[in-house]
Amino acid sequence: MSTMPWLTLLMVVPLLGAAVVALVPGVSARLAKQLALGVSLLTLALGIAAATQFSTTSSEQFQLTEQHEWIPQLGVSYALGVDGISLALILLALVLTPICILAAWDDVPEGGRRERTYFALLLLLLPFMVGVFAATDVFLFYVFFEAMLIPVYFLIGSFGGPRRQYAAMKFLLFGLAGGLIMLVAVIGVYLQGPGGSDGFLVERLTGLSMDATTERWLFLGFFIAFAIKAPMVPGHTWLPDAAAEAKPAVATLLVGVLDKVGTYGMIRFCLQLFPEASKWATPVVITLAIISIIYGAILAIGQSDIMRLIAFTSVSHFGYIVLGIFAFTSTAQAGANLYMINHGFSTAALFLIAGMLVARRRSKRMDDFGGWQRVTPGIAGVFLIAGLSGLALPGLSSFISEFLVITGTFQRYPAAGAFAALGLVLAALYIMLMYKRMMTGPAPTVDPELTEMPVPQDAPFTSAVRADLDADRPVRTIAPVKDITLREKLVVAPLIAVILVLGFYPKPALDLLNPAVERTLQLVGATDPAPTAPAADTGSDH
Template identity: 55%
Template structure:
């Protein structure tokens, strides 16, 4: 922790901000489910349940305020250390604690989570008016969104490995029902496939969690991450435990070849569910690699790095090439995410502070751009009743604002300079180059593929002659502008002035490099000095 003279906190860090962030959406979800009232014969709510949308949005906005409060209580000059700490005995006989705390990366992902949730609620605002989702069902959907918010915040703040594992598995429950209960015609297949892949990875991870505890110091706080870092174990045991954690995180990420659940889930899930699933939940995989695999198993991480770098490069190209060939826009965006996660994993396992900081920033930026694309595809589907590219054409002439925001969001996905994703992708490639020159060059070539799948999609959907059945398509409305506007604003601000975000991820990246035991190469890029506001 920094000295009081250098502290940058505005609010007291002694308030349990993280617990408030975890508990509040759970309470709000319970209120939604408990709202009194009946339903009409066609399934629409009466009584207080008619206000379920307003209650959900209000709760999500309060969660944003709590997130801002946590940021104001966080000392950015000590972003490499865990802050806002809370530690309480949970199951002391098993060494399990309720332990929360965030460093700069964890806080950034918590903020991403709480920012996206009210936008997802707003995006679902008119679903009942489409005749597809009666009001009472929408109430249940919004309650599940709030429950998922609890798990998203908690998993990025967990400092106990067992608590992390419980949250890692528990978040599957609301997502399963959000896909299987509210998705497309093949929603049950997609939900079961998602669940089976995730449970398989989680089962392997459970074996690793048990093995790690047996190797650790034990005691009433035997699962605390800080007590497990530096655990003395044989080379073989460390490598097996690393693989147990990495496989689970690779499924969640998703990485080639354990990614196949994602396109089906994204295609069948509601747009808001895909936004949270790909924009936030999948980051648990790369977050786990960064905060658990590397510090807990440094030798095994170095040992596995060459193979993982190759898999990351395959993910980059495989995802991009399959995205180019997609007709369904939801599947297209899902495959672009496979490609983007390849960049994130590449930066993490390059073991350079610049590349790791870039990967950490990339996790946030990917959530913004990909979340925006999913929401915009949802807007298109609401107008056309289809997500297939061939069913569109010429929309730019009748929906110019929708076309404009789709283009800006797509350009962010392809890392155009001036938008935030460019900064993170640049840091990943430049940081990787001194360590893995060939890998960095190969990854840089994939930027061309990103331009193809974004611009070609835009061309087919929005340019050319207007189809007769699309001539009266309404442009983006006020509510929809409030959904996509904040995301574009954040992408622009962080694109031109990324310093605030880099202050959060710089020191954690240096800490990680130190934990892995890899010295930064001389060509490693200088990072922003948060104390002086200038380059080192």
């Protein structure tokens, strides 16, 4: 047990910061933004300090542990701890939060209490993200799992696009439905366990002896909730609406971090608590993962809304993660866990850079752009790097993840690996078509007399013939716009740096993840399949 409550500090500091930003009288909107950014950076510094106390050679499953009685009558403990997987995801949340706060600097131009509330809610997400990855008590995990819904609901429903209320309600209903199903399973697994004042602890519920039917039903209760959160087909439909209507910073945290709770939960709870049921369900889960990869990619190709396109690419990417988890090989598991980290950064770059373009053009329709690499060459350059990472170009971080997942899947399920490889081709299509539609072609005409960007009509015509709202200028005429600003460079630079560093040197991340991967496979009782290729003939006589 850690002498310093590092994980509690990582929750208390942003929680207090959010309260100050939202509730203290006299805090101006500008000061609120500065406080939110400062608190998020302080929390990141504490997270880095906590990470230095983590040992990759420890024989303990969880480190930096804390445990206190919370509701002993129900067997609930305030129990926290991390392994390499959860620590990596916590660090992902800690890094992306200040980046998103900086990216959201001008999201609420009206200022006042509304702007303070927006940044307080962004900061409030952080303790819930830390808690859900750090909880080692199943009931405490469920509490954080549900609590995350609250700030996201208000961030989408109060600050999103024209269909924000529909998207927020859909997000909430899907989340609550999955959570209620999981609650039944949480109670069920506790009743199967040893009970006592700490009967919800993961280590006490691991290795329980239960009949096959009970284990399978409990597995399904957890898996359905995690598949909705992940999101996997067919429980994915809330994501495109939520991501398209949310502000880019909110969409980044939603898809880049919060959705990882689904895949993390599959590893931590489905595999660890129900190993035999996990093996029983593997053929169906792998089938759903392949469908998610292909279906998400095909729908991404057909999108005209840039934010919905990025959301559907994530449906496809999460299919790879789930495939790697349930392939039950060390290579695929390592790839799936690394994919969660790499996807967080590459998707953050796509969402935030797309948000910069949308803010300038005042439209999310890709056909309302065209030739913008001549208008904003700096943004076009970083957008291309983010897109190439999304299609897993060698040398960028996502390539290592997908290569490990597909290679590890081929070791046990060659057909599934072949279908997963098809997703690489589709990814190249949706990324390059997106870039072509938005960035290449003749440059639009810049009219210096325009003081603000004309808003294109929603008439169902091509961009070549649609007219702007003023009906006097063609859609190809735009107001003067700035290329990437200093603040935007500060947003993009760390994301591009991580994409490049992990693309060329993923070893530090894999060293952190691999011990937890090996322990997970041991708990499931899975071993890597033996090589099927015949031994090479050495030419010696026998």
